[in-house]
Amino acid sequence: MTAEGGAAQGEALNGGMVNAGAVFRRGSLVERPAPPTARALHSHLRALKEHGFDAAPTPVQLTTDGREQLTYIPGDVALPPFPRWVMTEAALSSVGSLLRRLHAASSAITVDTRAAWPQALADPEGGTMLCHNDVCPDNVVFRDGRATALIDFDQAAPGRPLWDVAMTARYWVPMLDPESAAALYPAAGLDVPKRLRLLADSYGLSPQQRAELPGVIEQATASCRAFVADRVADGDPVYTQVLSERGGWQRWDRVQEWLVAHREVFTTTLLD
Known part of the structure; x- marks a missing residue:
């Protein structure tokens, strides 16, 4: 996702369709709506790192308002029309x-x-x-x-x-x-x-x-x-x-x- 603008809740990250307008970056963290499988998925993401795959976000926590925080991965993400x-x-x-x-x-x-x-x-x-x-x-x-x-x-x-x-x-x-x-x-x-x-x-x-x-x-x-x-x-x-x-x-x-x-x-x- 790419960053756009600045808001009280952080930088809005553009990209994707399901969570459009609901994903924000706050420094080294990304906050977004948590999927229904968040707990199991977070466990899997942590296990990936334990098995040598470090190319995915690391879960930080689930918030009380139904969102999740993960580490932000810097780099370029292509959006349509794709360059x-x-x-x-x-x-x-x-x-x-x-x-x-x-x-x-x-x-x-x-x-x-x-x-x-x-x-x-x-x-x-x-x-x-x-x-x-x-x-x-x-x-x-x-x-x-x-x-x-x-x-x-x-x-x-x-x-x-x-x-x-x-x-x-x-x-x-x-x-x-x-x-x-x-x-x-x-x-x-x-x-x-x-x-x-x-x-x-x-x-x-x-x-x-x-x-x-x-x-x-x-x-x-x-x-x-x-x-x-x-x-x-x-x-x-x-x-x-x-x-x-x-x-x-x-x-x-x-x-x-x-x-x-x-x-x-x-x-x-x-x-x-």
């Missing part, structure tokens, strides 16, 4: 490597099965590892053109590592038809199959995972569409406005049709 520097191959590779580091630590941590982890963007097949589920440019901190930290774990839930890779690919490759991509990613002419292969290589996917990835990306896209549909049905003004500005449901139809039409190309490039 060219965030779409370089070096940036993409660093995101894949960072995600692999997260999963290496997460796989060693026992998931709290008592927590009501959010299901909207969760892997429908479930899993034994806590996935981030929302590694979009808004939630990755960069320094010197490379991804150095992940923020906003609000959508974290148990799932397969491949599901997290698929969700990440949606945003970072990006897995969008050219018309949809042009609205968010000004770096024209992105080679989608090549970039998907680059993400798979930097993460270190196995041949079996590479073969499965295009289909899982289609699943993840359907889950994201359902997530937006639920928000719009609930009257969320932010999601309703964004849906209208980005082509409505026709855009989602176009993206899903494009993914299916190019599935073979993606699979061939991943396995070549």
Whole structure:
């Protein structure tokens, strides 16, 4: 997130849609609405550090008014329309490597099965590892053109590592038809199959995972569409406005049709 202005409660941090206008920086701390799973999530974030992953915020405390305080991670966070520097191959590779580091630590941590982890963007097949589920440019901190930290774990839930890779690919490759991509990613002419292969290589996917990835990306896209549909049905003004500005449901139809039409190309490039 980026800082804007100064207020009594601190600097407002722009970025994200769910907590828009409700996240503030106060010196070395960030204060934001606490997710329902905050206690379990804070425990997980602390465990990540114990297992060598220092690229996530450290929980400080929960406040009595339903907010959480975490350490602020300095760096650059890209907001839409995404700048060219965030779409370089070096940036993409660093995101894949960072995600692999997260999963290496997460796989060693026992998931709290008592927590009501959010299901909207969760892997429908479930899993034994806590996935981030929302590694979009808004939630990755960069320094010197490379991804150095992940923020906003609000959508974290148990799932397969491949599901997290698929969700990440949606945003970072990006897995969008050219018309949809042009609205968010000004770096024209992105080679989608090549970039998907680059993400798979930097993460270190196995041949079996590479073969499965295009289909899982289609699943993840359907889950994201359902997530937006639920928000719009609930009257969320932010999601309703964004849906209208980005082509409505026709855009989602176009993206899903494009993914299916190019599935073979993606699979061939991943396995070549």
